[in-house]
Amino acid sequence: MLSELVRISNYYGQNKDYVLAGGGNTSYKDENFLYIKGSGTTLATITEDGFVKINRKKLAKVWEKEYPEDTKRREGEVLADLMEAREDKSKRPSVETSLHDLFSQAYVVHTHPALINGLTCSACGEKAAREIFGDDMIWIAPTMPGYVLASEVKTKIEEYQKTGKRANLVFLANHGVFIAGDTVQEIIDMTEGVYDAVKSRIKRFPDMSPAILNPQPDKIKNALDANFITFVCNNEILNYIQNENEFKKVYSAFTPDHMVYYNHKAMFVEKIDDAEDAAKGFSEKYGFLPKITAVRGNGVYACGESEKAAQTAAELFCDTVKIAVYAESFGGGVFMPDWLIDFIANWEVESYRKSVAEK
Template sequence: MTVDSKLIEMSRRYGSDPDMVLAGGGNTSYKTKEYLTVKASGYPLSTIDDSGFVMLDRGRLKLMWHKTYADEENERETQVLTDLMASRRFGEVNRPSVESQLHDLFPYQYVLHVHPAKVNGLTCSIEGENWTNSRLAQQAVWVEATKPGYILAMTCQKISQEHQKTTGQFPKIMILENHGIFFSADTVDEIDQLVALVFDTIQEDLHTAPDFTKEPFDEPLVNQAHQILDKVFPENAIFFDRFHSLVELVADERSVQPIMKPFTPDHIVYCRHEPLFCTSQTLQATLEAYREKNAVLPRIILIQHLGMFSAAETAASAKVARDLFLDQIKIAYYARSFGGIKPMKSEHIEFIRNWEVEHYRAKMESKS
């Protein structure tokens, strides 16, 4: 399969920009009348080539919009995945992005889907919807938080059709609460213009940002924490951070609350569903209690007055967890410009924690 060169160029350009994409987040696509070429699950956009895409039969995808699936979540998601896999063109072996239906929904040729912190400062805020309807009403639609996959696709279809009836045009921008943003157009140049429009408009109203200025730390306390973490994590897979805004956040139980719940599915996949917050004195006991409660160790350990440890089974996984939690902190500060934070709902957190699709994505990306 030879993939459209402009699709690959767009994918790599946005995928290589850490302000746009972190880890394996985001996806892209290009469509013709018959086929949708979409990023396969588990492939990073930054280095993607022909082998990282999968071609789907749009006729088969269309049938999925009119099919009735089971009400029970696990059964429904299994049925949807089966149909999605069956939509692959003969000979294709990659697993399509779970958001392939959403890509196919847009009537425009190119689609870019990303999860930038500045956009998610909006999507994870109390006033995000009102701001979108006020500042981008003609170009964009707001999609209230819902479970990803099939349910999200059906929700977006309904909202887009309503927008089209009102404005006469299918939306080119979808802003998804606690998730990210979709851009779609018939050319990559127009997608670039839409991205610039959204970021410039957000920037006009963005008045809060984290301060990443490094601060001195108590070396004996950091070494003490390291010794405890070294017993359960590889030595090279533990990272420590201490900077101005982080010190503010880990001052006490109240100040740390804005970053204790995930904002988007990516934060759950890479950082777990919650960090561990403790004191230097209680680290050992709370680490064991976390494992007892969750059957896994935390990826992010916040120590009161000290700072943040990122840890995992490998150095690569620990680094990704660190990057995503720094993203979480950015969102918490950006959201202050839009009425304050709005983390994911508990039911959506639990859905992601148990969703086979995200387990598969995490497994594929850990291999790469």
């Protein structure tokens, strides 16, 4: 069954419509054990070794325990209990392990598709999801990740199952989607159905065809004292960098992925020569130098500690752009709320994911 899990993980991992970089996770469970993607591994290339074997009885003890009210202490203790539930202590499981265990089905695939996030990161997303899927789905409003999110999903799944149905489709606002099935084929069929249903509601699709203007990466490199720069521009980006007001639609983070790969705010400048001064102001305001700098009418520059990190940041910014376009069909894009951004920015498990991403 692990080979089936690897197959479906690679299948979605290699399709950039579903996950980018290290995003998303998958699991298989039998009565006693849950096999979940290790944190910092990538679905596209994961093998059986990339999964962490979890003792489900130990994992379920989390629900019997009382944890401290204080967020930091609580998350620390929950993480320690999750680590304790591992059969193999050398690997670190995904932060979403408890969520996977809540589904009664054998396989769970959790992805962050831009198209679906057009729905989950939009003003009328929940209403539209109700219209499309009726009562066949669970919608979770933006929630503090970790223990609080897992508890919320647990409550909603238990409520849902009182109606005699098994929960197999959960949308997390400003995050992504969980799909569960007893076989890999069931998941593939269901995912296709969900994807097509959302797609049928999209009124305008992003135009990501490249637009090569006049990239000047060295200027940004010097202005921001960056190691590596990736320049990106396409027709859709051009729409958002025509003025600062348009850029406001893509300047923040829609999902935790954007925070992990390029921090939670992007910088806009009128002229490339403004970048150095603007970066100082930006850094005073947000506490970090921008990883994404958009220059009016010119393009977007992504900085990184390595070439790969810069490319991934650029790729994730393009994901933000796609989400913003898809969200137009559902009343317009809505970023993660500030309290959620603040929490994740200081959360140990995402900084772990980030430290892996920066390599």
